[in-house]
Amino acid sequence: MKNLNLLAFAIFATVLFASCSNDDDAPAPVNEEEVITTLKVTLTPTGGGTPITMETRDLDGDGPNPPVVAVSQNLATGVTYNGAIILQNETVSPPENITEEVEEESLDHQFFYTSGDGLDVTTEYSNFDTNENPLGTEFTLTAGEVSSGTLTFTLRHEPTKPNTGLNDAGGETDFTTTFNVEVQ
Amino acid sequence: MRSYTLLILLLCSITSFSQNCDNTLSGTVTDLHDGSLLIGATLIVAGIEQAVDTDLNGKFTITNLCDDTYNIQVSHPYCLTKGFSVKVSGNTTKNIKLEHHLEELNQITVVGKAFNNKSKTILENRISKEELERFSSGTLGDALNSLSGVSSLNTGNTVVKPLINGLHSSRVVIINNGVRMEDQEWGSEHAPNVDVNSEGNLTLIKGAGALQYSGDAVGGVIVAEASKIPVKDSLYGKTLLTGASNGRGASLTSKLTKSYQNGWYVTLQGTLKRFGDFETPDYILSNTGVFERNASLQVGLNRFDYGIEAYYSIFKNEIGILRASHLGGAQDQIRAINSNQPLVINDFTYDIIAPKQDVTHHLARIKGFKNFDGFGKLSLQYDFQRNNRLEFDIRRGADKNNASLDLKLDTHTLMLDLVSHLTDEVNLKSGLMARHQNNFANPNTGVRRLIPDYDKYDLGIYASADYRLNDKLLLEGGARFDYNKMNVFKFYRTSFWESRNYDQLFPEIIVEELGNQVLTNPQLNFYNASSTIGATYAFNDKYKVFFNYSIASRAPNSSELFSEGLHHSASRIELGDLQFKSEIGHKIALTFQRNNEIFNFSVSPFVNTINNFIVIEPTEIQQTVRGNFQVWEYRQTNAQLLGVDFDASYSFAKNFRFNNQVSLVKGYDRTSDEPLISMPPINTKNEIVYHNPNFKNLRLALESEYLFRQNEYPNNNFEVFIPETETMEIIDLSTPPNAYHLLNFNSNIDFKATKKSTLTIGFKITNIFNTSYRNYLNRLRYYADDLGRNFSLNLKLKY
Numbered sequence: 001m002k003n004l005n006l007l008a009f010a011i012f013a014t015v016l017f018a019s020c021s022n023d024d025d026a027p028a029p030v031n032e033e034e035v036i037t038t039l040k041v042t043l044t045p046t047g048g049g050t051p052i053t054m055e056t057r058d059l060d061g062d063g064p065n066p067p068v069v070a071v072s073q074n075l076a077t078g079v080t081y082n083g084a085i086i087l088q089n090e091t092v093s094p095p096e097n098i099t100e101e102v103e104e105e106s107l108d109h110q111f112f113y114t115s116g117d118g119l120d121v122t123t124e125y126s127n128f129d130t131n132e133n134p135l136g137t138e139f140t141l142t143a144g145e146v147s148s149g150t151l152t153f154t155l156r157h158e159p160t161k162p163n164t165g166l167n168d169a170g171g172e173t174d175f176t177t178t179f180n181v182e183v184q
Numbered sequence: 185m186r187s188y189t190l191l192i193l194l195l196c197s198i199t200s201f202s203q204n205c206d207n208t209l210s211g212t213v214t215d216l217h218d219g220s221l222l223i224g225a226t227l228i229v230a231g232i233e234q235a236v237d238t239d240l241n242g243k244f245t246i247t248n249l250c251d252d253t254y255n256i257q258v259s260h261p262y263c264l265t266k267g268f269s270v271k272v273s274g275n276t277t278k279n280i281k282l283e284h285h286l287e288e289l290n291q292i293t294v295v296g297k298a299f300n301n302k303s304k305t306i307l308e309n310r311i312s313k314e315e316l317e318r319f320s321s322g323t324l325g326d327a328l329n330s331l332s333g334v335s336s337l338n339t340g341n342t343v344v345k346p347l348i349n350g351l352h353s354s355r356v357v358i359i360n361n362g363v364r365m366e367d368q369e370w371g372s373e374h375a376p377n378v379d380v381n382s383e384g385n386l387t388l389i390k391g392a393g394a395l396q397y398s399g400d401a402v403g404g405v406i407v408a409e410a411s412k413i414p415v416k417d418s419l420y421g422k423t424l425l426t427g428a429s430n431g432r433g434a435s436l437t438s439k440l441t442k443s444y445q446n447g448w449y450v451t452l453q454g455t456l457k458r459f460g461d462f463e464t465p466d467y468i469l470s471n472t473g474v475f476e477r478n479a480s481l482q483v484g485l486n487r488f489d490y491g492i493e494a495y496y497s498i499f500k501n502e503i504g505i506l507r508a509s510h511l512g513g514a515q516d517q518i519r520a521i522n523s524n525q526p527l528v529i530n531d532f533t534y535d536i537i538a539p540k541q542d543v544t545h546h547l548a549r550i551k552g553f554k555n556f557d558g559f560g561k562l563s564l565q566y567d568f569q570r571n572n573r574l575e576f577d578i579r580r581g582a583d584k585n586n587a588s589l590d591l592k593l594d595t596h597t598l599m600l601d602l603v604s605h606l607t608d609e610v611n612l613k614s615g616l617m618a619r620h621q622n623n624f625a626n627p628n629t630g631v632r633r634l635i636p637d638y639d640k641y642d643l644g645i646y647a648s649a650d651y652r653l654n655d656k657l658l659l660e661g662g663a664r665f666d667y668n669k670m671n672v673f674k675f676y677r678t679s680f681w682e683s684r685n686y687d688q689l690f691p692e693i694i695v696e697e698l699g700n701q702v703l704t705n706p707q708l709n710f711y712n713a714s715s716t717i718g719a720t721y722a723f724n725d726k727y728k729v730f731f732n733y734s735i736a737s738r739a740p741n742s743s744e745l746f747s748e749g750l751h752h753s754a755s756r757i758e759l760g761d762l763q764f765k766s767e768i769g770h771k772i773a774l775t776f777q778r779n780n781e782i783f784n785f786s787v788s789p790f791v792n793t794i795n796n797f798i799v800i801e802p803t804e805i806q807q808t809v810r811g812n813f814q815v816w817e818y819r820q821t822n823a824q825l826l827g828v829d830f831d832a833s834y835s836f837a838k839n840f841r842f843n844n845q846v847s848l849v850k851g852y853d854r855t856s857d858e859p860l861i862s863m864p865p866i867n868t869k870n871e872i873v874y875h876n877p878n879f880k881n882l883r884l885a886l887e888s889e890y891l892f893r894q895n896e897y898p899n900n901n902f903e904v905f906i907p908e909t910e911t912m913e914i915i916d917l918s919t920p921p922n923a924y925h926l927l928n929f930n931s932n933i934d935f936k937a938t939k940k941s942t943l944t945i946g947f948k949i950t951n952i953f954n955t956s957y958r959n960y961l962n963r964l965r966y967y968a969d970d971l972g973r974n975f976s977l978n979l980k981l982k983y
Binding site for chain 2 (some may be wrong): 015026108172178
């Protein structure tokens with residue numbers, strides 16, 4: 001009986017020590033490649049001139065720090081701009097261009113532009129997916145009367161296409177950012 | 185059978201002549217299991233054909249024996265006939281033990297015996313094999329849901345987590361064939377990896393009283409056991425085929441057992457289950473299919489006083505998660521919640537795409553036991569579990585078909601248990617447990633680890649005893665101590681690390697700083713004591729009262745400690761806390777029971793006071809590039825749960841029975857004086873059953889299930905700005921859905937297929953009136969209704 005107990009304890013101890021002797025190899029870090037940290041909108045006046053940039057950056061993703069939002073200058077009334085959107089992942093070095101992926105999967109993506117709070121601008125899609133539905137990484141923006149308000153860019157993943165706007169597009173939001181904009 | 189044994193005994197008996205032939209052989213015949221005296225056992229001495237019966241004290245006396253070795257056959261109506269060889273020299277005494285209750289007890293029962301009295305002072309609820317078979321195409325959670333005091337926390341209708349008296353996940357311990365399930369059970373959308381078809385019965389203990397399993401079951405313990413295998417030459421099995429209209433699927437399960445007189449046995453079992461998209465009364469729930477494949481093998485030897493058994497099972501389950509529940513930020517959430525039906529409804533399909541879960545669970549176990557006279561039954565068990573959990577999200581680019589979560593959890597456990605019958609009145613259970621666990625989070629997912637890599641070591645020691653004071657009163661008490669150590673490698677986001685002040689609090693655990701991440705090596709130790717004390721008093725053969733007070737201590741789980749990021753399926757950011765202490769629950773449970781064939785009932789009130797209760801609740805709104813998310817933080821508080829479970833059954837006419845069940849639980853955060861989230865509302869089940877054992881065992885049952893609206897809930901609503909409408913809108917995550925009533929019909933009938941086989945045909949309708957409803961405890965209630973009407977046909981062939 002005693003022997004049996006001893007034996008059991010011996011097995012106990014062996015397993016315990018065997019498991020304790022695990023090596024302490026540090027795990028590899030994960031640098032998320034799908035993350036979009038940055039959205040840059042470049043608005044180039046069709047008649048030439050200094051391009052306007054709008055940028056949102058959130059380098060810690062869903063960490064506690066909020067995104068940093070910046071607009072380089074105000075829009076000029078009556079001017080039409082060619083807009084281009086660049087999405088980047090800046091957690092990896094060099095930064096990864098996500099726009100290319102979005103354009104490759106054009107059927108699964110669509111940008112939406114929403115002006116609000118009295119801002120007088122109109123937008124139109126300039127590029128389309130392989131089914132001729134809007135994609136929107138490129139667009140034109142025309143500034144109307146002198147006004148100020150918000151301009152929101154929303155990228156939807158797997159939206160219903162075609163749609164009439166954000167309300168019936170469905171899908172899920174991959175990126176959304178609101179800029180405070182003025183038309184002078 | 186008996187004559188056959190006798191024949192063998194005759195053949196091998198040795199007759200010899202000797203001078204002294206007036207010896208007496210005497211002794212008692214007792215039950216091996218509980219030592220009770222066996223009256224009327226027949227002893228036949230081979231060679232001289234002398235037969236005697238044991239008297240009222242289990243005693244026998246055989247006279248006129250020579251100095252010789254005799255073969256004696258002992259038989260008893262409820263025992264397996266046994267042969268003994270006795271050397272007689274002078275007047276000899278020989279006490280004989282027989283294995284009594286053949287039909288109940290011949291399992292390989294290392295723990296089997298222990299299982300029969302898991303806790304003597306808490307009323308145990310059982311689900312028998314017959315009841316379990318009605319849930320053949322469902323889940324373990326569905327089966328448990330049929331008990332009072334149990335509800336379930338669902339994610340859709342295929343991820344069903346049992347909720348015992350309001351508590352779930354890490355607070356509910358599941359013992360599967362003697363093995364504590366280690367299957368990432370902390371996750372509220374992680375269903376138990378147990379095939380309901382591989383079990384013979386389920387026992388529910390609503391409390392931590394069963395210390396031989398664990399000391400941390402703040403909510404309760406669910407014990408699932410395989411059917412017992414008789415010690416005789418036999419080959420039997422069963423096949424169940426269930427087809428269901430909702431989900432347009434079927435499940436097939438088969439089990440075959442071969443057993444031998446010499447104690448050897450082998451059982452092979454397998455299940456295949458496939459369902460497509462389920463449906464509500466009005467629409468298809470897209471991407472809710474399930475594909476489950478399980479198998480198990482059990483080989484063992486069960487002898488009188490020793491036994492050994494090896495068991496292996498594999499459980500593989502692929503579960504689709506409602507497509508419309510996968511969301512971006514709060515703006516998506518508000519669209520989804522405000523819509524009357526899911527935002528994605530596709531045509532019916534069996535295909536399961538992202539979001540989905542794909543889980544594989546291996547369980548291997550070897551155990552052996554030996555009975556020592558006057559000492560008890562000693563058993564040793566080693567088990568190994570490997571759980572591989574893959575979760576797929578909707579992703580973009582090269583990672584499209586890559587899992588977002590890939591966890592591999594390996595667990596080794598060694599247990600040594602001793603069950604001793606110290607005296608006729610006192611039983612003692614004691615044991616030791618050592619466990620090692622390794623969690624590996626695969627970095628190839630390209631998504632930051634939800635649960636970090638860790639090694640965990642557990643050591644446990646327990647002892648519990650029960651003392652039968654007299655026929656009426658039984659006392660029980662026990663204590664357990666557990667030590668847990670966690671050695672963790674965790675990457676924190678630098679921004680989170682600093683925002684939590686961890687850089688000030690724990691600078692010593694930093695291993696490496698890598699730009700926007702910090703690698704740390706937390707080493708956590710937890711010392712947990714738990715205990716139980718209780719009494720059972722029988723007023724007479726009808727009325728009985730159970731009282732139990734138990735203290736359970738639970739170390740925080742890896743999710744509560746280390747969560748730090750977006751939880752996709754909940755569409756919220758979840759944050760854990762490295763500084764949590766163990767949670768300590770004090771549960772007082774009382775049961776008053778009336779036991780009677782015609783009318784029986786039980787009333788079980790309870791109070792569960794939990795200190796350092798870990799609760800997750802919303803704290804703020806966080807902006808990200810996906811939009812706003814609600815941040816849910818784990819926090820420790822003091823909680824209290826109160827409730828009562830009521831069961832009654834009344835046979836109001838021949839073959840008719842009325843069953844009633846009511847479960848009520850209220851949960852409060854005593855620090856903030858707010859109700860706790862996700863507490864099951866009051867529910868009541870009423871059933872009328874017609875059962876005629878004399879007419880093909882026909883059983884017809886009509887069940888009504890009424891779930892009240894939960895009126896006590898914390899307000900976790902928040903406001904979000906919607907750019908399209910330029911408005912702030914409230915996201916209503918709190919308001920529980922309305923009460924609902926469901927009517928279900930269940931029937932089965934037996935047919936003799938051949939001489940040895942029985943065919944049982946079962947027909948079932950759930951939600952007869954095709955009622956549209958949403959359940960407060962279904963995590964997908966924001967996005968879709970629950971299931972509509974379902975017809976299912978169940979064929980069972982026993983052979």
